[in-house]
Amino acid sequence: MQYIELAPGIKSSAIAFGCAPIRGAVSQARAQRAIDVALEQGVTHFDLARSYGYGQAEKAVGKILGARRQRVVIASKFGIEATPQAKLMQFLKPVVRGLRSLKNNKKASSPASGSNNLGALNSLLIRRLVINEKNMRLSLEKSLQNLKTDCIDHFFVHEPEGVIQNSDLLFERAEQLKREGKIRAFGLASPSENLHLHRDYLKRFDVVQLSFNPQQIAFNEVVNEKPTIFFSVNRSNPSSGDRAGTLKTILQTYPQSVVILSMFTPKHILENCAQSV
DSSP: OOEEEEETTEEEESEEEEOTTBTTTBOHHHHHHHHHHHHHTTOOEEEOOTTGGGGTHHHHHHHHHGGGGGGSEEEEEESEEEOGGGGGHHHHHHHHHHHHHHHHOTTOSOHHHHHHHHHHHHHHHEEEOOOSHHHHHHHHHHHHHHHTOSOEEEEEEEOOSSOOTTHHHHHHHHHHHHHTTSEEEEEEEEOGGGGGGGTTTGGGSSEEEEEOOTTSHHHHHHHHHSOEEEEOOGGGSTTOSOHHHHHHHHHHHOTTEEEEEOOOSHHHHHHHHTTOO
């Protein structure tokens, strides 16, 4: 496994473990097995957010890591969180899977209806917070509690839909949180197509997490200027049957970036980690 220093003193494995499905599509037991294998293979970067796993992923990962927390890099985000209704998902998961199947079924008589139903359901399960210094601190404190840790290594603004208002105050609070030892680096997580919204203050972030899309001019500009973490790499070449080869090419082309992957079977984890040697 190769390691990249995205921020001073914070070395991450080139392959990061994406935790979004944990306690959603992936059970606690399955997540435990996958994380154990990933750690054995040298994976040290774990990507989380308050909204992941219907709001339960942070707690699950905190419990799974336990004392091993000191061996890993934790990234989490604020700006999107699970609603109280999301807690009911442990009982409604079969219904959600059915709606997703309906959405993807090209033979369905009314596919648009399935898509609308799924979108309405998601709006009940997550909500967007106002991006400001108060909500940032409140969300951070909750994440620290969930993860049973005193510090989050990389703390991101989670996919803001528009320009961040009063960004100076946000960066001032981030620097204060660093001085307090509660975060080590401050970043932006955003789809590549939205990076233009944040052009005025993008360089002030320590690290940028963006969807993998080399066709976007903004993508290449950011990769050349900032430490970067990629997500949605499989969507960049969905027709390719050689995902391992695609991953290897990305790692070789962008040797100073980290790639987030969702991987929950030992076979998948071993195949992915073999590409970073």
